[in-house]
Amino acid sequence: xxxxxxxxxxxxxxxxxxxxxxxMWQNDWExxxxxxxxxxxxxxxxxxxxxxxxxxxxxxxxxINIIIAFIIDTYQSIDLTLKAESEAKDQK
Amino acid sequence: MLWINFFISVLYxxxxxxxxxxxxxxxxxxxxxxxxxxxxYYQPIIWTMFFIFLTNYSGDHGLEVNIFSLGILIRSLRMTxxxxxxxxxxxxxxxxxxxxxxxxxxxITLYSLYLIYASIGLEFFGGRINSQEIARLMLEYP
Numbered sequence: 001x002x003x004x005x006x007x008x009x010x011x012x013x014x015x016x017x018x019x020x021x022x023x024m025w026q027n028d029w030e031x032x033x034x035x036x037x038x039x040x041x042x043x044x045x046x047x048x049x050x051x052x053x054x055x056x057x058x059x060x061x062x063x064i065n066i067i068i069a070f071i072i073d074t075y076q077s078i079d080l081t082l083k084a085e086s087e088a089k090d091q092k
Numbered sequence: 093m094l095w096i097n098f099f100i101s102v103l104y105x106x107x108x109x110x111x112x113x114x115x116x117x118x119x120x121x122x123x124x125x126x127x128x129x130x131x132x133y134y135q136p137i138i139w140t141m142f143f144i145f146l147t148n149y150s151g152d153h154g155l156e157v158n159i160f161s162l163g164i165l166i167r168s169l170r171m172t173x174x175x176x177x178x179x180x181x182x183x184x185x186x187x188x189x190x191x192x193x194x195x196x197x198x199x200i201t202l203y204s205l206y207l208i209y210a211s212i213g214l215e216f217f218g219g220r221i222n223s224q225e226i227a228r229l230m231l232e233y234p
């Protein structure tokens with residue numbers, strides 16, 4: 001366990017928001033889950049796993065992908081309209 | 093390093109002088125390709141030479157140099173307006189402008205999810221990580 005992981009804690013509200021933001025990008029989240037399992041001496045593994053995995057499912061797999069898909073879709077539609085405009089100009 | 097910079101700057105200044113003599117400054121600047129070249133290529137050189145001249149002959153007036161280097165920074169930031177010439181960048185900025193409203197509603201939804209999970213985490217894990225616990229974890233699970 002790296003000592004730096006203690007900075008991703010839930011001790012106050014701002015730090016817990018920070019921790020959730022770090023988990024959202026899936027950067028070594030197994031390490032963090034492992035640390036929180038060790039904090040409870042392995043007694044509450046299922047609750048910890050359900051908490052973190054459900055957050056990753058919701059925040060990363062659904063929300064981030066929706067946002068990225070939305071950006072790509074808007075970009076493509078704008079690109080197509082601009083191309084059509086330029087083609088119409090060329091024909092004139 | 094300063095002398096290498098100075099030497100290359102002199103060479104480029106010579107090139108600039110010869111090209112502007114051959115083509116004429118106004119005609120050279122009016123062409124789009126030349127605008128890019130002059131903006132990105134020659135102006136930094138001119139400003140670099142000015143800066144070297146200033147540092148060599150201004151003596152101990154450090155503040156003057158700082159003001160002028162700030163001026164160079166602002167001047168180089170102004171060059172980002174050239175990015176509007178690139179179609180990809182223009183489309184990208186248009187997309188970002190169109191996305192402000194829907195992205196805001198997405199951000200509100202994501203933030204409410206964050207609030208729920210942060211409050212649950214605060215109840216469940218809050219205060220568990222302290223110095224004693226860290227010492228114990230470091231001993232037991234190195």
